Amino acid sequence: MLTSALILLAVFFILVMLGVPIAVSIALASLSTLMMSMDLTPAATTMAQRLAGGLDSFTLLAIPFFVISGYLMGRGGIAKRLIEAAKAVVGTLPGGLALVNTLSCMLFGAISGSAVAATSAIGTFMIPKMEEEGYDKDFSTAVTVTGSILGLLIPPSNVLIVYAVAAGSVSIAALFMAGYVPGILAGILLMIVAAFYSHKKRYPRSPRIPMRVAMKKMLDAMPSILMVLIVVGGIIAGIFTATEASAIAVIYALVLSMIYGEIKIGDMPSVLLKSVETTAMVLLLIGVSTGMAWVLSYENIPQAISNALLTISDNPIIILLLINVILLVVGAFLDITPAILIFTPIFLPVAMEMGMTPLHFGIMLVLNLSIGLCTPPVGSVLFVGCAVAGTSIQKLVRPLIMLYAALIAALMLVTFIPLLSEGLPRATGLIN
Numbered sequence: 001m002l003t004s005a006l007i008l009l010a011v012f013f014i015l016v017m018l019g020v021p022i023a024v025s026i027a028l029a030s031l032s033t034l035m036m037s038m039d040l041t042p043a044a045t046t047m048a049q050r051l052a053g054g055l056d057s058f059t060l061l062a063i064p065f066f067v068i069s070g071y072l073m074g075r076g077g078i079a080k081r082l083i084e085a086a087k088a089v090v091g092t093l094p095g096g097l098a099l100v101n102t103l104s105c106m107l108f109g110a111i112s113g114s115a116v117a118a119t120s121a122i123g124t125f126m127i128p129k130m131e132e133e134g135y136d137k138d139f140s141t142a143v144t145v146t147g148s149i150l151g152l153l154i155p156p157s158n159v160l161i162v163y164a165v166a167a168g169s170v171s172i173a174a175l176f177m178a179g180y181v182p183g184i185l186a187g188i189l190l191m192i193v194a195a196f197y198s199h200k201k202r203y204p205r206s207p208r209i210p211m212r213v214a215m216k217k218m219l220d221a222m223p224s225i226l227m228v229l230i231v232v233g234g235i236i237a238g239i240f241t242a243t244e245a246s247a248i249a250v251i252y253a254l255v256l257s258m259i260y261g262e263i264k265i266g267d268m269p270s271v272l273l274k275s276v277e278t279t280a281m282v283l284l285l286i287g288v289s290t291g292m293a294w295v296l297s298y299e300n301i302p303q304a305i306s307n308a309l310l311t312i313s314d315n316p317i318i319i320l321l322l323i324n325v326i327l328l329v330v331g332a333f334l335d336i337t338p339a340i341l342i343f344t345p346i347f348l349p350v351a352m353e354m355g356m357t358p359l360h361f362g363i364m365l366v367l368n369l370s371i372g373l374c375t376p377p378v379g380s381v382l383f384v385g386c387a388v389a390g391t392s393i394q395k396l397v398r399p400l401i402m403l404y405a406a407l408i409a410a411l412m413l414v415t416f417i418p419l420l421s422e423g424l425p426r427a428t429g430l431i432n
Helices: 002-017 022-034 040-055 058-075 078-090 096-112 115-132 137-152 158-167 172-201 211-236 242-260 265-298 301-312 316-333 336-353 358-372 380-389 393-416 418-427
Strands: none
Touching: 002 022, 002 265, 002 301, 022 040, 022 265, 022 336, 040 265, 058 096, 058 115, 058 158, 058 211, 058 242, 058 265, 078 096, 078 115, 078 211, 078 242, 096 115, 096 137, 096 172, 096 211, 115 137, 115 380, 137 158, 137 172, 137 358, 137 380, 137 393, 158 172, 158 265, 158 336, 158 358, 172 211, 172 358, 172 393, 172 418, 211 242, 265 301, 265 336, 301 316, 301 336, 316 336, 316 358, 316 393, 336 358, 358 393, 358 418, 380 393, 393 418
């Protein structure tokens, strides 16, 4: 077992360092490990079967639809209206534009289901605007990057669907409801840190907006925000499944974008092409990661890790802290989708042994790995933010540390206070 684990890790990290795509690295590492137990032909056949089997899920049909709706939202003028609505709510507070940036990223990330899309759509407008108003560009970029990842917790969220598939027995509706409080809590902590930093640096406040203008901006953004209520509300009420909700989200986003006049029929081929590219990458990652998860199970690696952790301590606090530290390191090197698929079967049994429910563990896992998206050296959202702002990761480190501390604080609260994740699902009758 130890030899298999070492081969798996060695092959995977060597291939990644050589620049081989993550999906290919996962597949080759899994195949190399499996070949320790069988010949090439049966090993390759088994991997192919597991890859296909990993994609044979009705639930996964929701992902391409949510990807399309996210691209439609990004092109359809939604970001601009959400920014104006956020200005009306928090723009006059200390560090107003930083708060507007965070809130806009949270809203757009939730609606689009993509942290990268939120960073690109909001950052393209807000980072230059904040710089124009006297804010430091690197601080503005750090605020955008950290705020964008919270949309992965606030539904509808593709990664929560991926976790539901990996865990096998978790209601998507319950997961969606469980993500609200942790996501909003993390956003509030980010805003507190941003406001404190802005006050310390004496960044300007935005002028007060007349109530009538503020109400108009809120009403303009309401149709965009309404999509979340329709999608999540419909799932919770049992009107439609998550997959059906994703198709409704596409129709709603398309109609709304055309009403706004930002998208025309001629734009649809490019939107669909980008959606297909993104979906193909995500589904390939899901397929090969499912294969790797099977190889891990076949080699009894999860059980060995579980036993090793439980021999270190039987204190739940120590074990959960260890799991969080491991996942934070993993998140810095591995994208969130394969990380969820690979580490759910490894750590979920340990977490349940410590008294955690699969629902609670899933929210902790997603929040933890989301932090990795804005952590060097491989954080995809961090790279997008730097590209949008025209800055470097090295310059972002200092402002990122404060905001990173806020996210870690939120992670600790979510880890050790189950009510934050389970309160809403219990109140709505989605879990007992």
